[in-house]
Every structure is written in structure tokens, then in C-alpha cells.
Amino acid sequence: MAFKKDSVMGTMVFIISLSLVCSFMITGTAEILKERKLVKKRDEVQQFVLKAADIAIDTDFREVFAARVQPKIVNIESGEFVEQENILDFDERMAAINPDTSRKPKKDTAKIKTRADIVRIFEVFDESGKLTSVVMPIYGKGLWSMIYGYLAVEPDLNTIKNIVFYEHGETPGIADFVTDPEWNALWQGKKLFDEQGKIAIKVVKGGAKAGDIHGIDGVSGATRTGLGIQKAVEFWFGVEGYQTFLNRFAAEAK
Numbered sequence: 001m002a003f004k005k006d007s008v009m010g011t012m013v014f015i016i017s018l019s020l021v022c023s024f025m026i027t028g029t030a031e032i033l034k035e036r037k038l039v040k041k042r043d044e045v046q047q048f049v050l051k052a053a054d055i056a057i058d059t060d061f062r063e064v065f066a067a068r069v070q071p072k073i074v075n076i077e078s079g080e081f082v083e084q085e086n087i088l089d090f091d092e093r094m095a096a097i098n099p100d101t102s103r104k105p106k107k108d109t110a111k112i113k114t115r116a117d118i119v120r121i122f123e124v125f126d127e128s129g130k131l132t133s134v135v136m137p138i139y140g141k142g143l144w145s146m147i148y149g150y151l152a153v154e155p156d157l158n159t160i161k162n163i164v165f166y167e168h169g170e171t172p173g174i175a176d177f178v179t180d181p182e183w184n185a186l187w188q189g190k191k192l193f194d195e196q197g198k199i200a201i202k203v204v205k206g207g208a209k210a211g212d213i214h215g216i217d218g219v220s221g222a223t224r225t226g227l228g229i230q231k232a233v234e235f236w237f238g239v240e241g242y243q244t245f246l247n248r249f250a251a252e253a254k
């Protein structure tokens, strides 16, 4: 159909064509960025899991991760593994806020509001294929913000290999100890559970006593952040967290 460029019809055709071109461009850019975002997220997970497992991160971290780490999905309630593909792309935060894939904890000591029904854990092996640690995500409320990290336990499922935090919104300059490797190192070798199997890990205000196998020095002026981290560990290694899985894992390893 012929029409003049400066007619009403011509203007409308121009506007519609321009809108279509723009929307294709926006959609295309969003798709490219989505893929880049996924790659960045995957890389971050791999780097933090290796850090938690106390494996030095270098440029080959993806190869090291592929060779030594086995990501798995666990059903928290049953403690069983769940078959799933692309575990590195599993979005635990979406799972935790989606009412179909999460539930409210009965005792929300970590103040997380909802907890996903399934979570990722990471089995870490040495070069000879021997299990060296199990890395598990933890998170809980500090003073101002949700604090997200990973805690790695040795094969006895009690001794802490390392702890790392990758996201928090606590006060800079006051609560920076959260990501300070020196403070994180205080957790190494500490025991999560006492002899009765009760969670016993404590962030101690004023500093843990020498030889305290469950105590980690708190940081004065930021006691609330430290307490939040303690509560997060207590929650995730308790009955509404990894306890059923850990019992099952220990029984299967025997």
C-alpha cells in the first residue's frame, strides 16, 4: 500500500518500526548480559567454594573446581541427594523465597524467614580422590543485613576446615572482620558439636579462652554481627538445617 512519508500513516509506520528495532535490541542485549551474569555467578560460586575448602585460587580455578569438587543437591528434610542438572546455576535465593520451594522454619534463630527445601552442597576431594571436606552454604541475619557464606567441614563432619563470607551489608569499618581472612582463620580446626552431639560453636564476646575448641573471638564493638554469624551456623547445622543430611552422609561413609 502506497502512502506519503509525511502522512499520519507514514509517521505511524516509522514509530512502529523504530519501536520494534529498539525492543529487539533491548531483548538481545538482555540475553547477552543474562549469559554473562550466569558465568560471573558460576565463577563466584566456584571461587568461594574453593576458598572455603582452603584451596588456593588461581587463574585455573575452573579446572581445579571441575577436577576436585562435586556439587550436589540435597533435600534438607530427607537428607537425601536429589538428581539435578546444572547445579552451578541453581538459584538458592529464588528457591528460598518461592513459596512452592520453601518453608518457614519452626525456630527461625538465623532470622531467614524462609528456607529452601533443597540446597547445594559441595564435596571436595584431593588429587588422589579422597574426600577432604564438605562445603555447605550458610546465611543468617547480622545486625543490619543478611550475611551469606560457606562453611567447610572435614570428613569427620565436625571439624571446621574454613569459613568464608561473600556478601553482607554490615557497617564498613566496624564489621569488616566478617571477610577478614585472619578472623576466618580463627574458625579453622574448631569443633561444631560437643561430645553429646549438640551444636556448641560460639563467637565469644571479649575473646575465647585458650584451648576452647568451640570458641571464636568476637570483635568488640560488633558483637551483634558476630552473634548473627553464630546463630546462622547454629541454624544451618541444626535440625532444620543440615543435621539429617550429615547423619545420613556419616552413616553411608561407614
Ligand SMILES: Cc1cc2nc3c(=O)[nH]c(=O)nc-3n(C[C@H](O)[C@H](O)[C@H](O)COP(=O)(O)O)c2cc1C
Pocket: 143, 144, 170, 171, 172, 174, 175, 219, 220, 221, 222, 223, 224, 225, 226
Ligand atoms: C553507626 C553504627 C554502626 C554500627 N554497626 C554495627 C555492625 O555492623 N555490627 C555490629 O555488631 N555492631 C554495630 N554497631 C554497634 C552495635 O550497635 C552494638 O553497640 C554492638 O554490636 C555491641 O557490641 P559490643 O558489645 O562489643 O560493644 C554499630 C553502631 C553504630 C553507632
